[in-house]
Amino acid sequence: MAGGNFSLPAGQHPYYPMEVEIVGYLANKWGTLELLTMFSAGLAVIFSLTYAGVKRLRPNASTGDLTTIMWFVMCGCIHSFFEGYFAYNFRNMGGRQDxxxxxWKEYSLSDSRYLTQDAFVLCMETVTAVFWGPGSFVTAYxxxxDHPLRYSFQLIxxxxxxxxxxxxxxxxxxxHYILNVSYxxxxxxxxxGYFVLMNAFWIVIPGYLMYQSVMATWSAFAAANDAHKLLQRMGQNGSVKKTL
Structure with a gap:
């Protein structure tokens, strides 16, 4: 094995379990380093354009808001285009050479379900592409x-x-642990690297953003409740003075 390329006999594939059938499988033309470089370059373009756009639209945006916007724009692009690509082409992923x-074939070395028309990953990726892709773009905007609905969308x-x-x-x-099947x-x-680390970003960062959204909502309702109680006390005091 060198750079994600495997030397295999004709008709065989490098995915686990080895006996799984992958319809129309063709080995990648590009190696791991080339693919990761192109993927990283794409992310760099997304981040650069987002940074420039935010600085123009809202020059005084905080570092935290700018980082969160860049995160959601990246998510929108990955969910809508990359994961949407999978949902659309799931029947013949093994032979795709664009x-x-x-x-996807490189990533599937860590999870072959993406090449076997697995029902769960298809449904999960389709929901992600249809709902969380556009939702990420809306949230970033x-x-x-600084719209009042930002935390509601961020939480959802x-x-x-x-x-x-x-x-x-x-x-x-x-x-893996119950059925003894490893992908x-x-x-x-x-x-x-692929299965644990790359997916952990969508555990850790959304977890923090949910916490941030809940705390912001809590603070807003607490302030509103305090203001309402203050107005009630003022109204009661005013009624007492009028009676006197």
Whole structure:
């Protein structure tokens, strides 16, 4: 094995379990380093354009808001285009040779379900592409204009991402430990690098953003309740003075 390329006899594939059937499988033309470089370059373009757009639309945006906007724009692009690509082409992923197809085949070394028309990953990725992709773009826009609904959308989208990722981990681990079926190659880089690390971002960051949203909502309602109680006391005091 070199750079994610495997030398295999004709008709065989490098995915686990080895006996799984992958319709129309073709080996990637590009190696791991090339694919990761192109993927990283795409993210750099997304971050750069987002940064420039936010600085123009809201020059005094805080570092925290700017970072959150960049996160949601990145999520919107990945969910809508990359994951949407999978949902649309799930029937013949094994033979895809365009950039997104080869990226999915590279990632699938850590989870072969993406090449076998697995019902769970198809449904999960379709929901993500249809709802959380557009939702991420809307959330980024609401934060960029500091709209009052920003925390509501941030909470909803982050909860959807978090829930989908938890189910993604849980179904794979259930199959591994209960059914003794592993979808990941034995090399540590695929399990810890692709499966664990790359997906952990959608556990940790949405978890923090949900906490932030709840605390912001709590503070807003607490302030509103305090203001309402203050107005009630003022009204009562005014009534007492009029009676006197």
């Amino acid at each position: 950039l997104f197809g080869q990226l 609401l934060i960029s204009i 989208v982050s909860l959807g991402q978090f829930y989908g990722d938890v189910l993604y981990y849980a179904t794979s681990l259930f199959d 990941t190659r034995p090399e540590a880089a695929y399990y810890w």
